[in-house]
Amino acid sequence: MNPDVAWAVWSGERQRRIEDVLARTLPAAEHAPAHLSQAMRYAVLEGGKRVRPLLAYAAGELAEAPPAVVDAAAAAVELVHAYSLIHDDLPCMDDDTLRRGKPTCHVAFGEATALLAGDALQALAFGVLAGGGLPDSAGACALLAEAAGVRGMAGGQAIDLDSVGAALPLAELETMHRMKTGALIRAAVRLGAACGRPLAPAEAVALDSYADAAGLAFQVVDDVLDVEGSAASLGKTAGKDMAQGKPTFVSSLGLAAARQHAEALRIEARSALAPLGSPARRLAELADWIVLRTH
Amino acid sequence: MNPDVAWAVWSGERQRRIEDVLARTLPAAEHAPAHLSQAMRYAVLEGGKRVRPLLAYAAGELAEAPPAVVDAAAAAVELVHAYSLIHDDLPCMDDDTLRRGKPTCHVAFGEATALLAGDALQALAFGVLAGGGLPDSAGACALLAEAAGVRGMAGGQAIDLDSVGAALPLAELETMHRMKTGALIRAAVRLGAACGRPLAPAEAVALDSYADAAGLAFQVVDDVLDVEGSAASLGKTAGKDMAQGKPTFVSSLGLAAARQHAEALRIEARSALAPLGSPARRLAELADWIVLRTH
Numbered sequence: 088m089n090p091d092v093a094w095a096v097w098s099g100e101r102q103r104r105i106e107d108v109l110a111r112t113l114p115a116a117e118h119a120p121a122h123l124s125q126a127m128r129y130a131v132l133e134g135g136k137r138v139r140p141l142l143a144y145a146a147g148e149l150a151e152a153p154p155a156v157v158d159a160a161a162a163a164v165e166l167v168h169a170y171s172l173i174h175d176d177l178p179c180m181d182d183d184t185l186r187r188g189k190p191t192c193h194v195a196f197g198e199a200t201a202l203l204a205g206d207a208l209q210a211l212a213f214g215v216l217a218g219g220g221l222p223d224s225a226g227a228c229a230l231l232a233e234a235a236g237v238r239g240m241a242g243g244q245a246i247d248l249d250s251v252g253a254a255l256p257l258a259e260l261e262t263m264h265r266m267k268t269g270a271l272i273r274a275a276v277r278l279g280a281a282c283g284r285p286l287a288p289a290e291a292v293a294l295d296s297y298a299d300a301a302g303l304a305f306q307v308v309d310d311v312l313d314v315e316g317s318a319a320s321l322g323k324t325a326g327k328d329m330a331q332g333k334p335t336f337v338s339s340l341g342l343a344a345a346r347q348h349a350e351a352l353r354i355e356a357r358s359a360l361a362p363l364g365s366p367a368r369r370l371a372e373l374a375d376w377i378v379l380r381t382h
Numbered sequence: 383m384n385p386d387v388a389w390a391v392w393s394g395e396r397q398r399r400i401e402d403v404l405a406r407t408l409p410a411a412e413h414a415p416a417h418l419s420q421a422m423r424y425a426v427l428e429g430g431k432r433v434r435p436l437l438a439y440a441a442g443e444l445a446e447a448p449p450a451v452v453d454a455a456a457a458a459v460e461l462v463h464a465y466s467l468i469h470d471d472l473p474c475m476d477d478d479t480l481r482r483g484k485p486t487c488h489v490a491f492g493e494a495t496a497l498l499a500g501d502a503l504q505a506l507a508f509g510v511l512a513g514g515g516l517p518d519s520a521g522a523c524a525l526l527a528e529a530a531g532v533r534g535m536a537g538g539q540a541i542d543l544d545s546v547g548a549a550l551p552l553a554e555l556e557t558m559h560r561m562k563t564g565a566l567i568r569a570a571v572r573l574g575a576a577c578g579r580p581l582a583p584a585e586a587v588a589l590d591s592y593a594d595a596a597g598l599a600f601q602v603v604d605d606v607l608d609v610e611g612s613a614a615s616l617g618k619t620a621g622k623d624m625a626q627g628k629p630t631f632v633s634s635l636g637l638a639a640a641r642q643h644a645e646a647l648r649i650e651a652r653s654a655l656a657p658l659g660s661p662a663r664r665l666a667e668l669a670d671w672i673v674l675r676t677h
Contacts, residue, residue, distance in 0.1 A: 180497065202497075203539055211527065211531050213527045214528060226512070241505065
């Protein structure tokens, strides 16, 4: 099969699979309190590129993990991601009204319900992971907690808020993003791999290097698309981050250099995988997809 | 030793112990991002009756658990409780400005930081529990996730919000509180016990019955104190819940009957412990303390 077609088939299958897993994992829409259950489903289902679940599935294949176990890891990281988007969009944070082409959760369900939906999704993520049948479920929960907490995503978000209007040096910008988005992306890769056979130390190091570069690349591309997307949309001014005065890779490096930086990180991510050979094929394709995407 | 003195010594020792455990578990005040670390410490330390940790320690003694393991269970439930208070106090929820005699977290640190502090505390709770050395850490994480999520605390909170201005029948009021506060109280007892030897089925049933009654008693007493406390404070009108039009045990039963209901639940909690004998002594004393407290 043509590699591009094989990738499209592989990723499409897994995007449909995680959608099913999430739909089964979330409380039914009529589960009391229905308003909260519906807000949780609204924020998670039918949307998103499912980058983190795909990373988990790809790492799971490398570790020869049973797909039904990887489902738990993939769902857990996506639930944490979805909860973080709900809270990020709240008026006291980024105050966004649109997400994935539909009203944000608090616009659709009210602020209080959105806040609780995020809280309940975080709890659900740990519940799914704890009950997922991984070889070391407790270790997996500890890893997810570290990635989501003050040393990871929540901490990166706080630095992001503190740096509005500031001109962060590139190194600090990278540190912020390694926490804010990178920590959960690294967790997706590690947790997917943790569903399978034990990795040799060199394999684990290679995976971490890959995930670090891929996570940073993801954020650089996000920053580039924030600018290019808005420039292409007639009648809009600058992108959201720019308008909010947030430091970005584009504001730090300029557009052309940011694009080059993303490409360099893509090469770095692929190079890290080299010792792992063809079982790491999907991870390599994911790095391409992350950098070459247009939305 | 006089039983009252013995209880005071036991509870005081454990209150100091959990304070130390929490202080060590939380990120240091200077840990970057310092603003977030400080908000987390502010919301958790130097405040609160530590009812949930005391329940965990008392249940741990019943199960002959190593106190160092119970520390993890006690800290986890208290961290979840503290995060829920931060989020409950936010303007989009109860909009409270005072908590434990000091400004609420969002008043002291801003809404965005308070939101993230709550989020990070929830993650930390699971991290502490997962790494706490319990006989079944993954099972413990699953239990905490259930208690904190849509079927427990977050779900109960959503029902509470939906019922402002409504006159809930007593049965629905009890269901709401079994989720909102009861679920985490039951989890505190179960997790404390889960740190020790396996319980016989009859012991587990007795503990659950105890925790159910004690959790409900705790809420009934809260409602009574909300009214009595405010009546005693000259110049204040009604209590907070009353002012917000929330259904309470006092609005549902009247003050005298609510007091009687709390006393009946105290007896029920103590009766449930009868088959467990003297190893359940601290749990029985806790039921008394919960109902007979004045703040």
